[in-house]
Amino acid sequence: MAAPNLNVEEVARLARLALTPDEIATFQSQLGRVLEHIDQLSKADIEGIEPTAHANPVFNVIREDFPVEGLKSEDFLVLAPRSANNLLIVPKVIE
Amino acid sequence: MNDLTQLTIAGLLEGYRTKAFTPQEVMAAFEDRVAATDAAIGAFITRDAESAMAEAGAADPSLPLGGVPIGIKDVINVKGQPCTCGSQILRGYTAPYDATVIARLRAAGAIPYGRLNMDEFAMGSSTENSSVHPTRNPWDTTRIPGGSSGGSAAAVAARQVPASLGSDTGGSIRQPASLCGCVGLKPTYGRVSRYGLVAFASSLDQIGPFARTVEDCALVMNAICGRDPMDSTSLDVPAEDFTRSLGRADLKGVRLGLPKEYFVDGMDARVRASVEAAIARCAELGAEIIDISLPHTEYAVSVYYIIATAEASANLSRFDGVRYGRRAQDPADIMDLYFRSREEGFGNEVKRRIILGTYVLSSGYYDAYYLRAQKVRTLVRRDFADAFEKVDAIVCPTSPDVAFPLGERTGDPLKMYLADIFTIAANLAGICGISVPCGFVEEGGSKLPVGLQFLGKSLDEAGLLGIADTYERASGLRGIAAPI
Numbered sequence: 166m167a168a169p170n171l172n173v174e175e176v177a178r179l180a181r182l183a184l185t186p187d188e189i190a191t192f193q194s195q196l197g198r199v200l201e202h203i204d205q206l207s208k209a210d211i212e213g214i215e216p217t218a219h220a221n222p223v224f225n226v227i228r229e230d231f232p233v234e235g236l237k238s239e240d241f242l243v244l245a246p247r248s249a250n251n252l253l254i255v256p257k258v259i260e
Numbered sequence: 261m262n263d264l265t266q267l268t269i270a271g272l273l274e275g276y277r278t279k280a281f282t283p284q285e286v287m288a289a290f291e292d293r294v295a296a297t298d299a300a301i302g303a304f305i306t307r308d309a310e311s312a313m314a315e316a317g318a319a320d321p322s323l324p325l326g327g328v329p330i331g332i333k334d335v336i337n338v339k340g341q342p343c344t345c346g347s348q349i350l351r352g353y354t355a356p357y358d359a360t361v362i363a364r365l366r367a368a369g370a371i372p373y374g375r376l377n378m379d380e381f382a383m384g385s386s387t388e389n390s391s392v393h394p395t396r397n398p399w400d401t402t403r404i405p406g407g408s409s410g411g412s413a414a415a416v417a418a419r420q421v422p423a424s425l426g427s428d429t430g431g432s433i434r435q436p437a438s439l440c441g442c443v444g445l446k447p448t449y450g451r452v453s454r455y456g457l458v459a460f461a462s463s464l465d466q467i468g469p470f471a472r473t474v475e476d477c478a479l480v481m482n483a484i485c486g487r488d489p490m491d492s493t494s495l496d497v498p499a500e501d502f503t504r505s506l507g508r509a510d511l512k513g514v515r516l517g518l519p520k521e522y523f524v525d526g527m528d529a530r531v532r533a534s535v536e537a538a539i540a541r542c543a544e545l546g547a548e549i550i551d552i553s554l555p556h557t558e559y560a561v562s563v564y565y566i567i568a569t570a571e572a573s574a575n576l577s578r579f580d581g582v583r584y585g586r587r588a589q590d591p592a593d594i595m596d597l598y599f600r601s602r603e604e605g606f607g608n609e610v611k612r613r614i615i616l617g618t619y620v621l622s623s624g625y626y627d628a629y630y631l632r633a634q635k636v637r638t639l640v641r642r643d644f645a646d647a648f649e650k651v652d653a654i655v656c657p658t659s660p661d662v663a664f665p666l667g668e669r670t671g672d673p674l675k676m677y678l679a680d681i682f683t684i685a686a687n688l689a690g691i692c693g694i695s696v697p698c699g700f701v702e703e704g705g706s707k708l709p710v711g712l713q714f715l716g717k718s719l720d721e722a723g724l725l726g727i728a729d730t731y732e733r734a735s736g737l738r739g740i741a742a743p744i
Binding site: 171173176177179180181182183184188192195196198199200202203205206207209211214215216217218219220221223226228236240241243244245246247253255256257258 | 353354356357449450463464489492493495556558559561562563565566573577580581582583584585586587591592593594595596597598599600602603606608611612614615616618619622629631632633634635636637638639641673674677687688689690718
């Protein structure tokens with residue numbers, strides 16, 4: 166098992182979180198302790214064991230292919246921080 | 261009956277049948293009770309008394325839960341009501357639709373009432389991570405109610421509602437039920453639709469009831485279960501009557517497994533004594549107590565904090581300030597909008613778990629953490645499958661401690677995580693579990709409840725409820741409520 170070499174600042178960037186220097190320092194030490202605890206898993210014998218993704222073996226659930234009434238876009242647009250012309254408004258994404 | 265809030269759901273339904281009182285009188289009694297007690301407890305984030313009274317006026321008491329108010333954890337969508345998950349990032353959000361459980365409660369005649377407090381996005385074991393306010397334990401308001409469904413447990417214990425819904429990802433129904441002295445059931449994964457439940461860890465989350473008796477939990481289960489096309493993980497199993505095994509006078513012929521790994525060093529000796537006395541009571545009732553081993557128990561907390569945080573980091577990526585929820589002021593560009601909206605909207609525990617979950621899924625660490633955890637999860641599941649070859653249910657403590665004082669563990673996440681040690685494995689295995697009151701610990705002039713946990717095989721809620729009901733009737737603690 167990999168040694169806990171968590172870089173909170175880098176992971177926060179991947180997670181799109183702007184952390185303060187104080188938060189980075191605190192999480193670094195708190196999560197370091199959690200990862201030390203989690204390292205006990207390296208003792209478990211997992212040779213030949215299949216992973217479990219879900220508690221129940223339910224696969225490929227499909228339904229009849231017919232249209233059903235869903236919620237309308239107006240019902241969602243009222244929740245948006247900014248919208249206009251039936252669209253969500255965000256800062257420019259393409260230069 | 262002078263105080264209608266003393267009644268259980270079964271008692272309310274009986275009163276409606278005999279026309280002793282009306283749903284409006286009942287709703288008014290609970291609303292008065294909340295108004296009188298919630299300043300001290302803080303179980304509710306908000307409530308709409310006017311619409312609840314209107315629904316009570318229109319209630320049909322001939323329905324299975326006709327005219328019964330049911331409190332709702334703030335993580336389950338109720339059309340037209342706020343749904344904030346205890347988070348600032350969802351402040352101002354109004355649910356545009358009913359969760360399937362809410363639609364089913366309404367079809368059974370129940371009245372969804374109030375938004376009950378919780379740890380932000382159900383991440384926590386004390387409800388101190390709510391961004392709104394902490395909830396206090398009705399048995400001692402200097403202490404926590406447990407979590408993450410602390411508001412749901414405290415409201416039932418304080419007779420503010422006869423029953424409530426919570427969600428259980430690693431013990432968030434059973435642990436607060438234990439600490440607040442009420443009954444809480446985590447159904448089998450897939451038994452109850454998750455459509456309209458804001459996702460924390462999708463392979464573990466399950467909605468379930470809190471009530472003051474096992475019978476009342478069974479009545480709520482009758483309303484909320486069943487296959488739902490909107491949740492592809494909901495199981496296609498026939499409807500059943502969860503009250504069918506209730507009322508047995510003894511536990512003759514019932515084999516109860518006693519897992520040695522659930523009586524650990526470091527647990528409160530008074531809790532241990534209370535649980536051991538309850539197990540002795542089960543034996544007196546005729547149950548055969550069989551020593552069993554769940555050898556991978558020691559890994560459960562570690563597996564959980566990898567899998568749950570990994571799933572959470574993905575689920576919570578939807579809170580980006582674009583489609584709904586909080587958006588930072590005057591973002592410079594789209595990245596600034598994402599980074600600052602999430603920084604401003606999420607609290608510390610949520611950020612911690614997003615960081616941990618992102619890390620264990622990140623390139624180079626996935627095999628070492630996430631994949632390994634999924635494999636150990638298989639071992640934990642097998643432990644239970646092996647145990648259920650020999651026993652009908654497992655009996656153990658719900659929590660290693662009674663309710664602790666507010667603030668005691670907030671600076672130590674690892675210690676807080678270890679509070680879930682007895683409840684987490686059931687979520688990893690997907691099985692059902694229930695906590696029922698089994699005694700008290702006296703501390704600082706307060707009586708603090710202790711919970712007994714029964715764990716059952718997948719889809720054996722009826723059997724589990726039957727065992728818990730027989731124990732509950734013999735315990736002398738059936739229907740208890742906090743002295744507030």
